[in-house]
Amino acid sequence: MTIEQLLSPLQVGELRLKNRVVMAPMTRSRASQNDDCVSDIHELYYAQRANAGLIITEGTHPTFDGKGYNRTPGICNNAHVAAWSRVTDAVHEAGGLIACQLMHCGRVGHPDNKAKGTRTLAPSAIAARAEIFTAGGMKAMPTPEPMTASDIEAVVSDYGRAAERCLQAGFDGVELHCASGYLPGQFLASGSNHRSDEYGGSLHNRLRFIERVIEALDSAIGVARIGLRISPGNPYNDHVDANPEKTYGALLDLAELKGVAWIHAIRMPSTGIDSLALSRAHYSGVLIGSDSYTADEAGASIAEGAVDAVSFGRLYIANPDLVRRFQQGGPFNDMDKRTIYGGEGAAGYCDYPMLSDDA
Ligand SMILES: Cc1cc2nc3c(=O)[nH]c(=O)nc-3n(C[C@H](O)[C@H](O)[C@H](O)COP(=O)(O)O)c2cc1C
Known part of the structure; x- marks a missing residue:
């Protein structure tokens, strides 16, 4: 019975997951x-999904x-x-664990989506050739400011803080978003990083x-609570690299060296790269697979x-009690x-019916 494998506990660094969902x-x-700020709807939404081994x-x-x-x-200030805190309390009370995904978008974004006076920073002054949703409709992403050495120091410290x-x-842990062309990926990829200092050029x-x-995250919370999200070869957000397999292989070697607690890899057959096999070849810690999985x-x-372990996205949007539905074989x-x-209220967010609500 393969469902038993999915529902068995798993140690991930310092975290003991009650199941592998x-x-x-x-x-x-x-x-x-x-x-x-997140609000009471987020509190309810995440608490409803505390049946996952890790959110x-x-x-x-x-x-x-x-x-x-x-x-x-x-997660920038005391507010x-x-x-x-209200969200993590609610998840813990419901018996779950929750990690925060840190996503610094770098050049991906638009001033309309950001507070006044903020900057759009990236390794190099190269705009992502893509559009992004704003309150005023889809807009082209602007050319970012190339980061100075002191900008880099500041952003590294920002991550630590x-x-x-x-x-x-x-939070029980932190996942560093290195997938889908955000700031870490912008430094990694040869297409978005044309620097000539020690942050550009060679893969190293x-x-x-x-x-x-x-290192900054490790000093703050310990490497046994840190994971990395990757999607080698994913062109999303104009994320272009000359050799993604080699580049992400080197990132996985780094994760291994640092003792990062988990790799969360999006599998994407369309890229021609087997991100799960690549992860296994370079990294010996916990591997979480993602994208279009069924329980079986x-x-x-x-x-x-x-x-x-396996992560579930869209199924969790519509099925707050997903683990119970897996145990019973549906319905979904x-x-x-x-x-x-978007939206203010519960509609389509924390009002999907639980099994017990079914007729
Ligand atoms: C509405 C939506 C929002 C997403 N936002 C993020 C995000 O903030 N960070 C991230 O790493 N992936 C994000 N993803 C990707 C999902 O984590 C996941 O990899 C994807 O949905 C495929 O898994 P699934 O087939 O189980 O849904 C998002 C996906 C969806 C559907």
Whole structure:
């Protein structure tokens, strides 16, 4: 019975997961318009999903400059700590664990989505050739400011301070978003990093920013509570690299060297790269697989050793009690595409029916 594999406990660094079902990080754009705080709907939404062995939050900016999207939450100040504390308390009370995904968007974003006076920073002054949603419709992403040496020092420290705040807010861990072309990926990829200092050029140099950030996170909360999210070869957000397999292989070697607690790899057959096999080849810690899994496939992948745990995204949007539904073999609610992003209230967010609510 492969479902038993999926429901068996797992040690991930210092975290003891009650099962191997992970809630995937998902931006839902419902933080407060004024101050990027989460609210009571987030508290309910995440507590409803505490049946997962580990929840990874939606991408959360470590600093106001790092915000890219409309209405994403931050972990940049004491108000954010207080707001997130209510969420982590609710998840813990419901018997779950929750890690904060730190997402510094770098050049991905638009001034319309960010607070006045914030900057759009990136390794080089190269705009992502892509559009982004704003309150005024889809807009082209602007050319970012190339980071100076002191900007880099400041952002590395910002990550460390954000991780300290995560600890204060009661999070059990932190996931560093290195996938999908955000700031860490912008340093890594040859297409977005044209620097000639020690942060650009060779692969060794392009890895240095992430290495410094991992060290800052480690000092703040300990490496046994840190994971990395990767999606080698994913062209999203104009993320272009000359040799993604080699680049991400080197990042995985770094994760191994530093003793990072988990790798959360999005599998993407369209890239031609087997991100799970690549992870296994370079990294011996816990591997969480992501993308379009069913419970059966997840259990079989764990049983054959391809992954140690599996994250579920869209299924968790529509099925708060997903683990129970897996145990019973369904049924599964359908996701309402109209309410994926945005909105103030519970609709399409924390009002999906639980099994016990069914007739
Ligand atoms: C609405 C939505 C928002 C997402 N936001 C994030 C995010 O903030 N950070 C991230 O790493 N991945 C994000 N993802 C990707 C998911 O974590 C996951 O990899 C993807 O949904 C595939 O898994 P699934 O087939 O189980 O849904 C998002 C996906 C969806 C559907």
